[in-house]
Amino acid sequence: MSRRRTVSPFEPRRRARRRALQALYQWQINDDSAAAIIDQFREEQNFEGVDESYFQTLVREVVANREALDEALRPHVTRVDASLDQMERVILRLGACELIHHPETPYRVIIDEAVELAHRFGAEQAHTFVNGVLDRLARETRQAERDLDPGDG
DSSP states (O other): OOOOOOOOOTTTHHHHHHHHHHHHHHHHHOOOOOOHHHHHHHSSSOOOOOHHHHHHHHHHHHHHHHHHHHHHHHOOOSGGGGGSSSHHHHHHHHHHHHHOOTTTTTHHHHHHHHHHHHHSOOOOOOOHEEEEEEHHHHHHHHHHHHHHOOTTT
């Protein structure tokens, strides 16, 4: 009897975030255009099971709003900007983008996904740092949603 792995309905977005993280990391290093990075990733990466539209949206939004995202994050980052790891920076930008521009996604999902990315791709304690920064940003940008959340004390 073969077992089929049940795929979560959230998996395509999770995979889109992971691809966007990789693309945005490359963008931070090379400073290519969003279109060039998207095209390159579509050619070189497997997009099976990926919400490709969401991937493209995230990459475009982070690139287009880099300064505004950094400004929104700045009061919540307790480290000197220069000491911020490149991977941590892209995870924070991605999380901030979703918190600010995607109110249809619950803030807890955004933070959990960012923490998972930091745990998987970041430095040893990156997940703790990312969690703290994005939680503080969510208090600012998603206060009404947080007020309705019975699990948020």
